[in-house]
Amino acid sequence: MDVHTDKSSSATLRILLVEDSATLRYAMSGYIRDAGHDPVVAPSGEAALQMIEHTPFDMIIMDVEMPGLNGFETTRLMREWLGEHWVPIIFVTGKSDDQSVEEGIEAGGDDYLTKPVSPIILKAKIRAMQRIVDMRNQLRDMNDQLEALSQRDSLTHLYNRRTFNELAEQQWGLAKRQQRPLSIIMLDIDHFKLFNDTYGHPAGDECLKKVATAILTALRRPTDILARYGGEEFIALLPNTDLEGATLVSENICRTIFELQLPHRTSTTAPVVTASVGTASCIPANRSSLSKLIQQADNSLYRAKMQGRNRVIREETNQDKTLLIAHSNPRQLDNISTLLQQQCNIVTSESIDECLELAENLQPELLLVDFNLSETGGGLKVCKQLQQLPSQKTHTLLVMCDAPFSKELETQALQAGANKLVVFPDTRQEALEYIQPYLL
Numbered sequence: 001m002d003v004h005t006d007k008s009s010s011a012t013l014r015i016l017l018v019e020d021s022a023t024l025r026y027a028m029s030g031y032i033r034d035a036g037h038d039p040v041v042a043p044s045g046e047a048a049l050q051m052i053e054h055t056p057f058d059m060i061i062m063d064v065e066m067p068g069l070n071g072f073e074t075t076r077l078m079r080e081w082l083g084e085h086w087v088p089i090i091f092v093t094g095k096s097d098d099q100s101v102e103e104g105i106e107a108g109g110d111d112y113l114t115k116p117v118s119p120i121i122l123k124a125k126i127r128a129m130q131r132i133v134d135m136r137n138q139l140r141d142m143n144d145q146l147e148a149l150s151q152r153d154s155l156t157h158l159y160n161r162r163t164f165n166e167l168a169e170q171q172w173g174l175a176k177r178q179q180r181p182l183s184i185i186m187l188d189i190d191h192f193k194l195f196n197d198t199y200g201h202p203a204g205d206e207c208l209k210k211v212a213t214a215i216l217t218a219l220r221r222p223t224d225i226l227a228r229y230g231g232e233e234f235i236a237l238l239p240n241t242d243l244e245g246a247t248l249v250s251e252n253i254c255r256t257i258f259e260l261q262l263p264h265r266t267s268t269t270a271p272v273v274t275a276s277v278g279t280a281s282c283i284p285a286n287r288s289s290l291s292k293l294i295q296q297a298d299n300s301l302y303r304a305k306m307q308g309r310n311r312v313i314r315e316e317t318n319q320d321k322t323l324l325i326a327h328s329n330p331r332q333l334d335n336i337s338t339l340l341q342q343q344c345n346i347v348t349s350e351s352i353d354e355c356l357e358l359a360e361n362l363q364p365e366l367l368l369v370d371f372n373l374s375e376t377g378g379g380l381k382v383c384k385q386l387q388q389l390p391s392q393k394t395h396t397l398l399v400m401c402d403a404p405f406s407k408e409l410e411t412q413a414l415q416a417g418a419n420k421l422v423v424f425p426d427t428r429q430e431a432l433e434y435i436q437p438y439l440l
Contacts, residue, residue, distance in 0.1 A: 045069030
């Protein structure tokens with residue numbers, strides 16, 4: 001609904017004159033033109049209501065005593081239709097008693113003119129209302145600017161984390177209704193602390209701004225949402241984008257940042273600034289959530305760092321059921337993830353602390369934990385700590401170990417809270433035998 005126009009104090013106003021008397025319409029239209037403004041006339045309240053539905057006005061001058069809808073009734077209906085948008089309304093009436101004035105203000109009027117109308121007073125009233133309109137427009141513009149600033153990161157001018165989360169939730173809901181794929185890209189500048197220590201924080205700020213511009217260049221689509229997520233970390237949401245598409249975009253981002261050729265002599269990855277990128281994609285389902293998808297992209301980012309940085313790691317998800325796999329050996333972790341990747345949404349971890357954090361935040365339906373995660377018996381430590389979290393008690397926990405295992409070892413696992421002790425699977429069939437009974 002287009003109901004407002006921005007006017008400066010010297011601008012011509014479009015004024016709706018609502019008056020049933022043809023003589024007064026003619027006279028007052030002349031007064032309004034003499035004041036430098038454009039009158040539009042309506043012979044009745046009913047006609048005025050039809051006009052404001054299709055034409056924006058800057059001011060309304062309303063006769064009170066009219067057949068059919070009188071000025072007060074017409075004003076009440078106008079205010080209801082205009083909603084939060086305010087247009088000044090000046091009543092014209094032959095009554096000037098206190099009760100009539102009070103009734104007019106209650107109906108939504110802003111000022112009064114008494115008949116016979118003085119052209120000098122009419123012009124003065126218009127100028128006074130125009131000043132109020134100008135001040136209101138200025139205040140609205142300032143509020144719009146403040147709102148825009150509150151949505152942006154002050155350094156890179158990208159969206160900030162709060163705004164990203166709000167916009168991303170909207171896109172998540174849309175993708176869920178339409179059953180379309182949606183992807184998240186998480187990016188971290190490699191060795192950024194070393195960059196700051198080497199070149200100083202002002203140079204670090206310039207680096208962040210150039211990287212932000214490079215990411216925007218690589219994204220291209222206006223529907224993509226990009227934000228600075230914190231520190232040297234950036235996040236992007238790509239609507240209607242599957243994993244293959246998100247991977248191509250991620251690789252383009254990585255390449256574009258590398259091609260900036262920003263010197264980074266203390267980096268152990270490359271002599272220039274590089275980035276690690278993790279991406280995850282899914283078609284939202286009833287049991288899925290945006291926070292899980294973001295966590296999966298973050299998990300992919302972590303793996304990209306662990307595998308040498310300056311690379312893209314991707315993770316396609318089936319969010320109906322979530323499996324958290326924890327193993328200290330990246331090769332073993334990749335092996336079992338590959339065996340099970342078609343069965344459920346997989347999240348991976350290589351340490352006790354990270355496993356516990358992911359388990360608490362994601363609440364996966366099934367956990368598959370290495371017996372010696374990070375340390376001897378580390379898997380049992382995970383089991384015991386998870387039992388202290390009420391949200392974890394309904395989740396299934398399997399502990400893996402190398403064959404063969406003893407009855408004593410199995411007893412220790414069960415006492416620690418595991419549902420079962422299993423041998424690390426070598427084949428897809430073995431892996432499916434372990435997990436399928438718990439994911440049905």
